Amino acid sequence: MLLLDDRRLLGALDELAAIGAIEGGGCARLALTDEDKVGRDLVVGWMKALGLDVRIDAIGNVIGLRAGREDLAPVMTGSHIDTVRTGGRYDGNYGVLAGLEVVRALNEAKITTRRPIAVAFFTNEEGARFQPDMMGSLVYAGGIGLNEAYAAVDKEGASVGDELRRIGYLGPVTPGVLKPHAFVELHIEQGPILDEEKVQIGVVESVQGISWIEYTVTGVSNHAGTTPMRLRRDAGYLAASVNLFARKLAWEMGGNQVATVGALALRPNLINVVPNRAVFTVDLRNTDEAKLKEAEARVAAYIAEVMKAERVEVEANVLARFEPVIFDGGLVDRVEHHAKALSLSTRRMPSGAGHDAQMMQRLCPTAMIFVPSVEGLSHNVKEHTEPADLAAGAQVLANLMLELAEE
Ligand code: HGY
Numbered sequence: 001m002l003l004l005d006d007r008r009l010l011g012a013l014d015e016l017a018a019i020g021a022i023e024g025g026g027c028a029r030l031a032l033t034d035e036d037k038v039g040r041d042l043v044v045g046w047m048k049a050l051g052l053d054v055r056i057d058a059i060g061n062v063i064g065l066r067a068g069r070e071d072l073a074p075v076m077t078g079s080h081i082d083t084v085r086t087g088g089r090y091d092g093n094y095g096v097l098a099g100l101e102v103v104r105a106l107n108e109a110k111i112t113t114r115r116p117i118a119v120a121f122f123t124n125e126e127g128a129r130f131q132p133d134m135m136g137s138l139v140y141a142g143g144i145g146l147n148e149a150y151a152a153v154d155k156e157g158a159s160v161g162d163e164l165r166r167i168g169y170l171g172p173v174t175p176g177v178l179k180p181h182a183f184v185e186l187h188i189e190q191g192p193i194l195d196e197e198k199v200q201i202g203v204v205e206s207v208q209g210i211s212w213i214e215y216t217v218t219g220v221s222n223h224a225g226t227t228p229m230r231l232r233r234d235a236g237y238l239a240a241s242v243n244l245f246a247r248k249l250a251w252e253m254g255g256n257q258v259a260t261v262g263a264l265a266l267r268p269n270l271i272n273v274v275p276n277r278a279v280f281t282v283d284l285r286n287t288d289e290a291k292l293k294e295a296e297a298r299v300a301a302y303i304a305e306v307m308k309a310e311r312v313e314v315e316a317n318v319l320a321r322f323e324p325v326i327f328d329g330g331l332v333d334r335v336e337h338h339a340k341a342l343s344l345s346t347r348r349m350p351s352g353a354g355h356d357a358q359m360m361q362r363l364c365p366t367a368m369i370f371v372p373s374v375e376g377l378s379h380n381v382k383e384h385t386e387p388a389d390l391a392a393g394a395q396v397l398a399n400l401m402l403e404l405a406e407e
């Protein structure tokens with residue numbers, strides 16, 4: 001069995017987490033910011049030091065390629081190193097750095113696998129600054145074109161294209177030109193299931209569907225003291241009502257349905273002025289596409305109702321919409337097999353979070369390996385996974401990758 005150096009992996013995670021480090025032990029490296037660039041440069045440096053052929057594509061995806069005995073489609077692993085603003089140190093980073101640890105161990109063991117091995121990090125997986133999320137892997141899989149991705153802008157009006165150029169990661173390689181034999185992503189669960197059930201490895205069968213919509217509400221600003229309730233056209237009231245409605249709807253629908261109003265901005269945002277503008281987002285997810293569609297329709301119908309009663313205007317902008325993705329059954333079985341072969345406890349499960357793997361399944365057999373998140377915390381600086389669990393996940397990844405690389 002390929003021997004990994006768990007302490008080295010932990011050290012690499014700490015070193016990367018120090019870039020964009022924030023209060024409480026997390027890190028903030030929003031996509032294509034200076035912090036993201038510094039993180040990218042660090043990981044690219046590690047890839048080069050490992051002798052990998054580093055390729056940067058036109059959407060800034062970075063792939064480190066290790067030659068095989070034969071020039072065949074590579075076995076690819078990877079994830080992302082951009083984070084949300086309140087990011088932890090494992091989301092995405094762990095999958096990329098565990099992939100590099102597999103390469104280090106192969107180098108030390110002087111093993112050349114039949115197939116090449118690739119370790120990738122994809123651009124803007126989080127979608128926190130630019131939407132849609134999983135942008136780099138979506139372009140890689142042919143889901144959107146480069147120009148559409150380049151045109152995405154952040155709240156300050158900076159575009160993906162300009163920011164890629166500015167940080168020096170608008171690479172020459174055509175995205176997706178390297179079609180993997182298989183793709184395996186190692187990731188923290190980011191939810192409470194494995195931790196609550198004390199299970200060591202999550203065998204991920206699918207990723208739930210995602211619906212991101214931004215609503216811009218226009219009402220009439222007015223004096224908070226003199227305007228009687230009957231005359232108000234309060235944009236903030238609609239935003240607040242939708243938040244309550246979506247939350248109640250998720251509880252009522254039950255199952256895997258979740259709903260989040262994560263971003264909300266009122267204007268003029270003053271204590272004594274009825275807001276004339278509200279911009280807010282609704283994130284709806286479900287493992288069942290029909291149910292996700294139902295949730296979307298019910299939120300839209302509710303908005304139409306309140307819009308009429310409050311006499312405000314509403315404009316909807318779809319930021320991301322992905323249907324649920326089912327991973328390759330055979331590869332999922334092999335994740336389970338390798339975890340059990342290491343006497344690790346396992347359970348099959350869907351992913352509540354979006355991942356680059358859901359895009360790679362469009363190109364090749366793809367699967368994911370989860371390790372527990374303590375108290376299910378993620379997108380939170382307190383995100384934590386025990387070192388023993390980090391090591392176990394990396395070993396399952398290594399053993400599966402080696403098997404795939406010899407077929
Ligand atoms: O939103 C997500 O699920 C992912 O973190 N982009």
Ligand code: MN
Nearest residue numbers: 091092125355
């Ligand atoms: Mn992630």
Ligand code: MN
Nearest residue numbers: 084091126379
């Ligand atoms: Mn994330």
